[in-house]
Amino acid sequence: MPELELFVAPNTCARVATIALEEIGVPFETTLIRTAANQQNSPEFLKINPKGKVPALLIDGAPLTENVAILSWLAATYPEAHLLPETDDQLAALKQTADLAFWAGTVHPVVTRIAMPMKMIPDAAQSFEIVRPKGVEDMNKIMKMIDTRLQDGPWWYGETWSIVDGYLYWVWGRITGVGYDGTAFPNVQKHFELSNARPAMQRAMAREEVNIDVLKSENLYMPPR
Ligand SMILES: N[C@@H](CCC(=O)N[C@@H](CS)C(=O)NCC(=O)O)C(=O)O
The missing domain is CATH 1.20.1050.10 (Glutathione S-transferase Yfyf (Class Pi); Chain A, domain 2)
Structure with missing residues (x-):
């Protein structure tokens, strides 16, 4: 089973990949990127995604970026989760x-x-x-x-x-x-x-809430407005 680490930020499109992983039900880690501190453009994160965007998924340490690719990879790798309708065509x-x-x-x-x-x-x-x-x-x-x-x-x-x-x-x-x-x-x-x-949506949102609390405690949360 590959080791999975998803780089996320609250309220962003990384939620879609989080939902996908929760629907699959495999173990995965989320790593918070603090966009208010421009962490998406830090040298460390740019090594993972030179485009400076979340989501990025580390699969056994190797990065995959872009939701379309991440979701397609997850759907193909975990067909039993039916993230996309099954087809041979x-x-x-x-x-x-x-x-x-x-x-x-x-x-x-x-x-x-x-x-x-x-x-x-x-x-x-x-x-x-x-x-x-x-x-x-x-x-x-x-x-x-x-x-x-x-x-x-x-x-x-x-x-x-x-x-x-x-x-x-x-x-x-x-x-x-x-x-x-x-x-x-x-x-x-x-x-x-x-x-x-x-339930998977609720688990995905609960993960986001944890990260929102972290950002609030660091004064780095930017609420939607
Ligand atoms: N085409 C990318 C878009 C990723 C993207 O735009 N992510 C936004 C959050 S929704 C982001 O990381 N923004 C940070 C920034 O632009 O500094 C995908 O679909 O994965």
Whole structure:
């Protein structure tokens, strides 16, 4: 069994990889990266991920970065956890990769505009007035599509949960946590409630709470706003 160490920071997309590992149920360590102290750009962490981002997964000491790759590796290595629907068909497998890439490459940047608009332009006050509303507009289009998809079943792939649902769970929690109005998307709201009831989600969130407490004790916690 490989030794697994996941580098994380609270409220970030590292939550998706944490959920995946909790759903699998293998032992793993999480290592907190203190983004408020710019630890993601420390020489030690840049050796693990030269891009200075979480998540990064050490597999027997060797790093794997990017959620799409980490989640695909976990799904393939632990097929009994059914992180993705089982398939022998190459095209069907690529469509699953496309789904993960959609969340990482299309949705995540919109989340950043809503949740961290100050990263987009130098003037923080203006970023909340200009960048966030544009992010909300783009997110509404995405959520409309997802809400329609969820009419056919509670999860992204219908009746069966997958780690794509873990991605939606993170996105929804992240944007509603900074005031995104999701009332127009009842199926997504229901998805979030169902997700919250999963024990693995609860364990993943409990791990984050521990790290939030550490950051608070060090005066390094930046609450979502
Ligand atoms: N494409 C990467 C994105 C990773 C990413 O943007 N992580 C953010 C947190 S959600 C991060 O580490 N930000 C720290 C920084 O930019 O300084 C993935 O999907 O894994």
